[in-house]
Amino acid sequence: MFKRTKVCSAAVLALGGGALLASSAFAQPTQRIEITGSAIKRVDAEGALPVQVLRREDIARSGATSTTDLLQRLPAIQGGFSESSSVGSGGGFTGVSIHNIGETRTLVLLNGRRLAQWGGQSLTGFGAAVDLNAIPVSAIERIEILTDGASALYGADAIAGVVNFITRRDSTDGDVTIGISSPKGGARELRASATIGIGSLAKDNFNVLLSLSHDERTKLDAKSRNFGSTGKVFFTHEGKSYRKQQFSASPIPANALNNNDELISPYRLKNGSCPDKTFRVIEPYNDGTGLVDDYCGFDFVGELEIYPVRERDSLTLSATTRLASQELFVEALASQTKSTSRIAPVPGSISIPAGTPLHDKYLKPLGITVDSLAFYRLFDLGKRESKDVNKFIDVAVGARGVLAGWDYYAALSHSESESKTNISGYPGALAVRSLRASGLLDPFIGPGQQSAAAQTAINGASYNGYWDGGTSQLDALQLRGSRDLMQMGGGAMQLGLGLSVQQEKFQSKPSLFAQGKLANPVLGTLCNPTATPAVPCDQRFGDEASTVPYSADRNAYGLFAELVTPITKGFELTTSLRHDNYSDFGNATTAKLGARLVLSKEVLIRGSVGTGFHAPTVPQVNAAIQPFGVTNNKYLCSVGLLQIATSLGAVCQTGNRQYDQIAGGNKDLLPEKSKQATFGVVFEPMPQVSLGATVWHVAISDAFGQLTEEQVFGNPLQYRTSWGTKKDTGTGVTYVAFVADNRNLGKSTATGLDLDISARTKLGFGDLTSKLDVTYMINEKSQLEINGPYYSAIGNFAELGSVTFRWQGKLTNTLKMGAWAHTLVANFKSGYLDQATGADVLDGSGNVTASETIRLRVKKYATLDWQTSWAPIKSVLLTVGAVNVLDTKPPLAISTGGGNRGQQFGFDDRYYDSRGRQVYGNVSYRF
Numbered sequence: 001m002f003k004r005t006k007v008c009s010a011a012v013l014a015l016g017g018g019a020l021l022a023s024s025a026f027a028q029p030t031q032r033i034e035i036t037g038s039a040i041k042r043v044d045a046e047g048a049l050p051v052q053v054l055r056r057e058d059i060a061r062s063g064a065t066s067t068t069d070l071l072q073r074l075p076a077i078q079g080g081f082s083e084s085s086s087v088g089s090g091g092g093f094t095g096v097s098i099h100n101i102g103e104t105r106t107l108v109l110l111n112g113r114r115l116a117q118w119g120g121q122s123l124t125g126f127g128a129a130v131d132l133n134a135i136p137v138s139a140i141e142r143i144e145i146l147t148d149g150a151s152a153l154y155g156a157d158a159i160a161g162v163v164n165f166i167t168r169r170d171s172t173d174g175d176v177t178i179g180i181s182s183p184k185g186g187a188r189e190l191r192a193s194a195t196i197g198i199g200s201l202a203k204d205n206f207n208v209l210l211s212l213s214h215d216e217r218t219k220l221d222a223k224s225r226n227f228g229s230t231g232k233v234f235f236t237h238e239g240k241s242y243r244k245q246q247f248s249a250s251p252i253p254a255n256a257l258n259n260n261d262e263l264i265s266p267y268r269l270k271n272g273s274c275p276d277k278t279f280r281v282i283e284p285y286n287d288g289t290g291l292v293d294d295y296c297g298f299d300f301v302g303e304l305e306i307y308p309v310r311e312r313d314s315l316t317l318s319a320t321t322r323l324a325s326q327e328l329f330v331e332a333l334a335s336q337t338k339s340t341s342r343i344a345p346v347p348g349s350i351s352i353p354a355g356t357p358l359h360d361k362y363l364k365p366l367g368i369t370v371d372s373l374a375f376y377r378l379f380d381l382g383k384r385e386s387k388d389v390n391k392f393i394d395v396a397v398g399a400r401g402v403l404a405g406w407d408y409y410a411a412l413s414h415s416e417s418e419s420k421t422n423i424s425g426y427p428g429a430l431a432v433r434s435l436r437a438s439g440l441l442d443p444f445i446g447p448g449q450q451s452a453a454a455q456t457a458i459n460g461a462s463y464n465g466y467w468d469g470g471t472s473q474l475d476a477l478q479l480r481g482s483r484d485l486m487q488m489g490g491g492a493m494q495l496g497l498g499l500s501v502q503q504e505k506f507q508s509k510p511s512l513f514a515q516g517k518l519a520n521p522v523l524g525t526l527c528n529p530t531a532t533p534a535v536p537c538d539q540r541f542g543d544e545a546s547t548v549p550y551s552a553d554r555n556a557y558g559l560f561a562e563l564v565t566p567i568t569k570g571f572e573l574t575t576s577l578r579h580d581n582y583s584d585f586g587n588a589t590t591a592k593l594g595a596r597l598v599l600s601k602e603v604l605i606r607g608s609v610g611t612g613f614h615a616p617t618v619p620q621v622n623a624a625i626q627p628f629g630v631t632n633n634k635y636l637c638s639v640g641l642l643q644i645a646t647s648l649g650a651v652c653q654t655g656n657r658q659y660d661q662i663a664g665g666n667k668d669l670l671p672e673k674s675k676q677a678t679f680g681v682v683f684e685p686m687p688q689v690s691l692g693a694t695v696w697h698v699a700i701s702d703a704f705g706q707l708t709e710e711q712v713f714g715n716p717l718q719y720r721t722s723w724g725t726k727k728d729t730g731t732g733v734t735y736v737a738f739v740a741d742n743r744n745l746g747k748s749t750a751t752g753l754d755l756d757i758s759a760r761t762k763l764g765f766g767d768l769t770s771k772l773d774v775t776y777m778i779n780e781k782s783q784l785e786i787n788g789p790y791y792s793a794i795g796n797f798a799e800l801g802s803v804t805f806r807w808q809g810k811l812t813n814t815l816k817m818g819a820w821a822h823t824l825v826a827n828f829k830s831g832y833l834d835q836a837t838g839a840d841v842l843d844g845s846g847n848v849t850a851s852e853t854i855r856l857r858v859k860k861y862a863t864l865d866w867q868t869s870w871a872p873i874k875s876v877l878l879t880v881g882a883v884n885v886l887d888t889k890p891p892l893a894i895s896t897g898g899g900n901r902g903q904q905f906g907f908d909d910r911y912y913d914s915r916g917r918q919v920y921g922n923v924s925y926r927f
Helices: 006-015 023-027 056-062 067-072 266-271 357-366 429-438 452-460 618-622 639-647 709-714 716-722
Strands: 051-055 106-110 140-146 161-167 175-183 189-198 206-217 232-237 240-245 255-257 278-284 292-298 305-307 309-323 326-343 347-352 372-377 384-403 406-427 462-488 491-508 518-520 551-566 571-582 586-598 603-614 626-630 660-663 672-686 689-701 723-727 734-739 747-763 766-783 807-817 820-829 837-842 848-854 861-873 876-883 918-926
Touching: 051 056, 056 140, 056 820, 056 861, 067 140, 240 848, 266 292, 266 357, 305 326, 347 357, 347 429, 357 372, 406 429, 429 452, 452 462, 491 618, 551 618, 639 716, 639 734, 660 723, 709 716, 709 734, 716 723, 716 734
Parallel strands: 106 161, 660 734
Antiparallel strands: 051 140, 140 161, 175 189, 175 918, 189 206, 206 309, 232 240, 240 837, 255 372, 278 292, 309 326, 326 384, 347 372, 384 406, 406 462, 462 491, 491 551, 551 571, 571 586, 586 603, 603 672, 626 660, 672 689, 689 747, 723 734, 747 766, 766 807, 807 820, 820 861, 837 848, 861 876, 876 918
C-alpha cells in the first residue's frame, strides 16, 4: 500500500521534494499529471515531504472566483495581502503566505517555473512576490502546496514553502462557463471562460490547448455594511460601555489652529455642533501644558469603497508535440487586471496668514490673532481614485523526455510584470495654496457651497493621469535530469542534477508629478527652483512624495544535486545539496535531508531537515532615499518627539496626526538565512479513512523589515536614526518625519502542526466524502531589532502589527447522488487579543466620563459555504451555491494600526471578508 508509485514520483518532481524519476515517468507524460489518486487512499502517493493538493474539482466546489480567494480559505495560508486591503494602497496586488511566514518567502511557480515578481513592489519589500491576480482560476488543473521550505530543485529562498500552479494541458475537451456572484449591496461579479483543445499526444503526437477568461466586479460601498460604515462605534467590554472614534483631523468645513496651537473647529464654535460627516473630538495634550484640542473629526470611513472595482482578462496557451521519446512544448500566459479603488476626498493643510480676508472673517472673531493653518478636506473635488493596471506575461519554450538514459527537462522562459497606477481627485499642494491666495477657495464653508468660479478653479486643479508604476522581468534557463544508479534493498538509487540561470531586472517608473518635477501638474509644466525668477516644484496635496526613479538588475545561477536512496522497501533517504551564486550577494550553499519510513501497510513516517537562503529584493537594496507616504496611526507630539524635532530644526504635527514617512534601499542589508524541519505521520487504518499530522519548524536569522512606527514613536529618543524631516509644500512648514528604512531585524521562529483527516462512506442514497484540515500554531516569536526581545503574534495583535491565528480549520463534506453533488463547508478560526487602543468610557446616558486604553477580545469566527451541482446530461453542468450562507459578520475590532491594511474600520480587513453572503451560479457546457 505504501510503495512508491509513478503517481508519487510525479508529485515529487512537481514540488521539488526530489527531482528523481524512473525513466518510465517521462515516457508517460499523461500519467505525471495524476498526482493525487483517490481523495481517501492518498497514502500510496505520500513522499518524504508534506504536499497539499487542490484538484480541479476541489477548486470548483470551493465557490472561489479568484486564485486569491481560493488560497486564502486554506488553513495553512495566513498573512497574504488581500484585495480589500488594497483600498487606499497596495496597487491591486494580492499575495499568498504559507503559515504566516511571509509572501516574500513563499515561492509561487507556474508549471514548475519561477515567475517575475510584481512590477509595483515597494522599496521596503512589500509586494516582492508573484501577484496572484495574474493567474486565472479557470485555467488551473491543480494546485500543489509544499508546506516545507527551501526546495533544492526550485531555490533555497522558498523558506515558507512552494505554491505550484499547474495549468490544463494535453486535453481534447472544450468547455464554456458563465457565472455570476451577487453579494448584497455591491461587489457583484460576472465571469466567463472558454477552453478548447486540439489533438492528443497519445493518438496524434501533438496537442494545443487554449483558454480564455474574463471577469468583472462592481464596487462595494462602506455604507452597505453596518459593521464597517462609520468611524464611530459603540460596544461593551468587561461590563463597561465604550465609544471608539476613527477620524481625520481634516474635515469640511476646516479645523484651524488657535493662538496656542490648539486645534479648534470654527464651525462648531459658531453653530454649537459639528457639521455633517463629522463628530466632536476632545484630546488633551500629554505634555503637562493643559492644552486641549477640541475640534470636529471627519468620518472618512463612511466615504470608502471597501471592495475595489475589478476587471480581469487572461489567456493561457499550451502547445506540445511528441517526436519519438522527446516532447517539445510552448507555454504562455498573458493577463491584465484593472482595479479601481476610491477613498474619501483628499485632506491637507492650508496656511491662513493673519490679516488675510479668510483670517479676518473666520478666525479673528474667535480671538485668533496669529498666522494659522486650516486642516481641510477638499470635498468638492470628489473622491480620490486609483486605477491600477497590472499586466503579466510569461512565455516558456522547452523540451522533455529521455536522452542517453537520462530523464531530462529543459526550458527557457521570459516573465514580465508591469504595474501602472493612474489617479484622479488629487491636486497639487501649490495649486491649492494659489486657490486660497486668490480668494476663490473658502475652506470654512460646507460641501457644495463654493462659488461657481471657485468650483471651476477647484476642478481645474485636479490631476487626472498616470502617477507611478514599475516593471519587473525575469529571464530564466532551467536544466535538470535524473537517472537510475545502482540497485538497493528497496529499488534503484536515483540521481538528479540540475542547473538554473536567471537574470532579474526591476525599474521604477514614477511620473514627473510623483517625482516632484512639475510646476503645474495639470498642464505638465516643468519646474525650475534655481531659475530667476524661480519656478517652484509642486507635489501632491496632503500626501507629498518626491519619488526617486531607479533601476537595477541581478544575475544568479544555481546548481543542485539530489540522491534518493531506497535502503529497504520501507525506508528511503533523500539527500540534496544546492549552491547559489548572486551577482550582488555572493555564494550560498544549502542542504536538505528527507526520510520516508513505512512501518506497516497502515503507517508511514516522514521527516526532513534543511537550510535556506533568501536575498533581499533589488528595490530593498538599490532604491534611493525618498518620501514614503504617512504612518498608519495618528500620534500626539510627546516630549521626546518634540526634542527630536527641535534638534532637526523641524516641528511636530499639530494634535493627533499622521506623520510623514521616509524610506529607501540599504546596500548593507544581509540576506536572510533559515533552518527548517518537518516530522509527519500518515495513518490509514482502513481504505476509507486516512489521517495525517505534520509538525513543522522554521527559524530565520537576519530577517528583513523595518522598525515599527509604534516602537519608534513610543520611545523617540532611543531611535534617533529613525527620524528625518519633510517640508510641506503647501504651507512651507518643515515637520519631523519617521524614517522607515530597511534593516535586518534579528531572528524569528515559528512552529506549527498541520492536521488532515479524510473519510469516505457509501450510504444508501449516495457517497459521502468528508475532509478536515486544521493548522495549529504551537509557537511563534520574532525580534523587532537585533538582540532585542522576542514578541509573538499568536492570538495577539500587539508589537508585530499583525495577527497569527492560533488555529484555522476547514471541514468539507461532499455527497454525490448520481447526477447531483452537494457540498457543505465549515470554515473556522480562533479569536485574538486586539491592539491596545484608546476608547471613551460612557455612562448609562451615553455621556463620556473618561478615556481608557483597552484590549478588546476579537471573537472566534466561523462561516458555512454550500454548493449544489447537477449534470442533467454529460455535456452540461449547472451549479448554484453561497459563500458564507448565514451572512456572518466579521467580529468587531477597534484597532487602527498594523501593516498591510486598508482604511476600513470596525473590523480587520486583512482577516475577514466584507462581502458577506455571496450567492453564485455557474453554467458549464462541455464539448
